Amino acid sequence: MERASSIDEYIKGFPPGIQKLLKEVRSTIKTAAPEAEETIKYAMPTFTLNGANLVHFAAFKNHIGFYPTPHGIEAFEKELSAYKGAKGSVQFPLDQPMPLQLISKIVKYRVAQNIAKAKNKKGVK
Numbered sequence: 610m611e612r613a614s615s616i617d618e619y620i621k622g623f624p625p626g627i628q629k630l631l632k633e634v635r636s637t638i639k640t641a642a643p644e645a646e647e648t649i650k651y652a653m654p655t656f657t658l659n660g661a662n663l664v665h666f667a668a669f670k671n672h673i674g675f676y677p678t679p680h681g682i683e684a685f686e687k688e689l690s691a692y693k694g695a696k697g698s699v700q701f702p703l704d705q706p707m708p709l710q711l712i713s714k715i716v717k718y719r720v721a722q723n724i725a726k727a728k729n730k731k732g733v734k
Contacts, residue, residue: 616647616654627668630707634666634673637709641716656716659727663719672700673707677715680722685715 613619
């Protein structure tokens, strides 16, 4: 697959069933972080806020990868324990329902972190 230049283009590069899941994840993130901007970074759909990465997501053969940074993973360690993951990522299997409520909670947490970090930067001169 060629590198996509937008999230719409990225999603269109997958079969219909995967497209549906990606659209659900995207919509969930947009609802939880309405001020966030969409872009492509690291060849993945990415949401940014205040110039910083908020979350990334991507489709793979057997899962949707979700990347809310290590802080986002640590804060929801118990809820994410049912899924494979690493320091800053989690894998949601394609053969299971997407945990959209959990994704929403994680995104809202990342938004709060991002806003706090931006306020701290403004306060430091």
